[in-house]
Amino acid sequence: MSYLSIKNLNKYYKITNQPDFHVLKSIDLDLDKGELVSIIGESGSGKSTLMNVIGGLDSDFSGDVVVGGDNIANFSQKDMVLYHKKKVGFVFQSFNLVSHLSVLENVSLAMTLSNVSKKIRQERAKELLEVLGLKEQLHKKPNQLSGGQKQRVAIARALINDPDVIIADEPTGALDSETTEQVLDILESIAADGKLVIMVTHSSRVAQRSNRVITIADGQIKKDETFERHFKKGFHVAAKADQTVKQLSLFSAIKLALLNMKEKLSRNILIALGSSIGIMSVVLMLSLGKGVNDYLNDQMQKNVNPTIAEAQMPVETSTSNGDDEQPDLAGPTSKPFAQSDLDKLATIDHVTEVSKAYSNFSFGGSALTYDDQSYSFMNFSTISAIISPNDIVAGEMPDDQTIMVNQSLAEKINQDDPDSLVGQTVSIVLTVDTKQITGDFKISGIYNPNGPSAGIAGALDSVQFTYDHLKKLYEDNGLELEPNAAYLVVDDRQHTDQVKQDIKSLGYSGGDADILADTFSQMIDIFTYVLTGVAAISLVVSAIMILTVMYISVVERTQEIGVMKAIGARKKDIRRIFVSEAFLIGLFGGLIGIGVALLLTVIGNNLIMDLFDTTILHPTLAYLLFGIGISIFISMIASLIPAYSASRLDPVDALRHD
Known part of the structure; x- marks a missing residue:
């Protein structure tokens, strides 16, 4: 049985708005190893199409093409890839060498695609190149070679995987007569070495070197002649060691990409x-x-006591007022802290103490009088350990008998020398739920309103009391002071951030400083x-x-x-x-x-x-x-x-x- 057997091969080319062109017409052909076959014919006769079908480059045909017992007409894409890697090698008229790869890399490229190790593929490529007389050209680029040398590199590339079939498309078309003879000698030797060599050519001179000449015209075999030829066995390369054909690895693809990029x-x-x-x-x-x-x-951390965390009740917005369901014009409000809230906050890990705090905003209802001049302020609140010493501009923290004012208010009172207010006695009027609390108080200190620890209140004209001091003032005027903030003392500054997160996870809001920082x-x-x-x-x-x-x-x-x-x-x-x-x-x-x-x-x-x-x-x-x-x-x-x-x-x- 022939190694290559073609039965009833037909090939059509589709042409727009015209009948399909019948390029190969019921081709029957049997070829065997050891033959050097020339397929000759005029341009358009179908010889190149036949070559492409045998080589597996064109799979759109009808009929059978059996190579080594396998019908390539039934090949899947995966089967065809294996066919190209194991059974067939190509030699092209224009050489088709990759310009940016060296001679050695061009020849070993097919084995690179099969993921063969670098050592094995280079040894194989060097062996082939040495037999073909290119031992000194291993590291040259194709543009540094003569035409004959390029064609020998192309032949070496075709032989690298030890295929059974070599297809040569006009292998001498771009060569001079002397080089043509050298290439034909090599192809004869390859056939003598037991491979099937198929040449597509226009040249009768080339065909004369073959032991079989097939003439094709109009898509049909017109003549099939066999001649007695004794091929020289001057060319021999040991068969490639049988290896499992693998696929190109990602690492090899990256290496090829690097060579391409160079x-x-x-x-x-x-x-x-x-x-x-x-x-x-x-x-x-x-x-x-x-x-x-x-x-x-x-900057905020510099002005905040790092072991204090503030908590506030979440703001609530009322949407109705009584049964008439009219909007509440009071706007958003927050409930005061109940003892249960304070107890809940005290259960947070690393919290050693929870203290009450209070802040009140009023628009035009609170004022400070000094030296017969009245100065309104918008906020009064309680002092806490959250204010660090860096916030104190002059004086000291207040006690249960004194107050502290912010720098903005102090500068309104005495622009030239605001620090001179420390130790001075002033009259205060606080408006709480339409009631007024009045009294004379001594200023113990002045604090910086730009300190983030002061929060939103610190940015307004503000007066601060101790919590006990303000609570007593409320009680003396028949009012009850209900805390609307709480300060948590943390055992170590490294736990402060976690405590602040725990405050929020319990449903409470952070302090003004935290809200400001988040904003x-x-x-x-x-x-x-x-x-x-x-x-x-x-x-x-x-x-x-x-x-x-x-x-x-x-x-x-x-x-x-x-x-x-x-x-x-x-x-x-x-x-x-x-x-x-x-x-x-x-x-x-x-x-x-x-x-x-x-x-x-x-x-x-x-x-x-x-x-x-x-x-x-x-x-x-x-x-x-x-x-x-x-x-x-x-x-x-x-x-x-x-x-x-x-x-x-x-x-x-x-x-x-x-």
């Missing part, structure tokens, strides 16, 4: 630099947002995200740029893609190589971006430190990893369509591409 190094560097601008901007914006937040929190933090976060979003627009531009360049790369490397498919590359392998290139571009772009961002961070922080004694750009490892990750993600997403397009290229059309 060919267009300057272009790829420019692409990486372009994408790095967006990454740099995003990282800097995130770092700026964190720096501002850190600065705000640091500022949210505003800064929004501002940061907006700026980051604006900076991220450049990432979209980068994605479009990468998409365009990848499409250009597909066009530039169309022939290369065709060659890779002919020697056993899967669609998945082609996609993986192109996506790997995009991965590397994204990786390099991300690394450049974060490198520049870190450099600008150092420069910027040094300048700000000199001017304001602080830093404002705080990059984190998470931001840096995010920058690299988003760069890789965008690059790979942008590459999917070009990679898919490359994988779908028809190998026949790709090989014809100029």
Whole structure:
């Protein structure tokens, strides 16, 4: 039985708005190993189409093509890949060597696609190249070789996987007469070595070197002649060790992608630099947002007793007033703390003491009189340990007989020397539920309204009492003081943040300082995200740029893609190589971006430190990893369509591409 048997092979080309063109018509052919067969015919006769069918490059046909007992007409895509890797090798007229790979890499490419180890594939490639007289050319690029040398490299590539069938498409068409004879000698030797060699040629001179000449015209075999030929056995390469055929690994795909990128190094560097601008901007914006937040929190911590946490009752909004269901114009209110609330707060871990507090806002109902001049203030409240010594501008904390005023109110009373009010006696009128509480009080100290610990009240003209002092004033005037805030003393400052979280988890609100900090933090976060979003627009531009360049790369490397498919590359392998290139571009772009961002961070922080004694750009490892990750993600997403397009290229059309 013949090694290659073709029965009733028919092939049609579809033509728009015309009947299908019948290019191969009921071909029957039997070929065997050891033969050197020439298929000759005029252009358009069907000889190249027949070659593509035998080689598995064109699977759209009817009939049977049995190679080594397997009918390729029934092959799945996976079977066809194995066929290209194990049974057939191609030698092309235009050589179709990959320009950016060395001679050694070109020859071993088919084994690379089979995931053979570097050591084994290089040993095999060197053995072939030495037999073909190219031992000194291993590390040269194709453009450094003569035509004959290029064709010998192509022959070595076809033989690397020790196939049973060698298909040569016009193998001498681009060679001079002397080199033609050398190549034909090699092909004769390959046939003598027990392989089936099929040449497609126009040249009768080439055909004369064959032991069988098949003439094809109008899609039919017109003549099949066999001649006595004694091929020289001057060429022999030991059969490749039988190995399980594997698929291209991700690591090998990345290595191929690196080699491809080196060919267009300057272009790829420019692409990486372009994408790095967006990454740099995003990282800097995130770092700026964190720096501002850190600065705000640091300033608050400086002015707050770190072992005190404040709790307030949640604000309630009344929607009706009595049975008439009319809106309550009083607006949002909060209930006072009951003893049960205080007991609940006391159960929080690491809380050693819970103290009551009170704050009251009134608009025009409270006033301070000094030296016959009256000064209204909007808030009076109780003092607590939450105010740190840093808040005290002059004097000291009040006791049960004295009061403390904020700096804003003190400056209204005595703009030239507000500190002189410490120790002075003033008259106070407090308005509570339409009642007025009056008395003379000595000022013990002045505190800074800009301290975040003072909360919202600290930013208003304010007077502060001790809780016991204010409670006694209420009782003396027939009123009951009900706490509307509580201060929790924490055993260690490292537990304060957890206590504040526990306060919120129990359904209470944080203090004015915490609310203010959260509000500022949210505003800064929004501002940061907006700026980051604006900076991220450049990432979209980068994605479009990468998409365009990848499409250009597909066009530039169309022939290369065709060659890779002919020697056993899967669609998945082609996609993986192109996506790997995009991965590397994204990786390099991300690394450049974060490198520049870190450099600008150092420069910027040094300048700000000199001017304001602080830093404002705080990059984190998470931001840096995010920058690299988003760069890789965008690059790979942008590459999917070009990679898919490359994988779908028809190998026949790709090989014809100029």
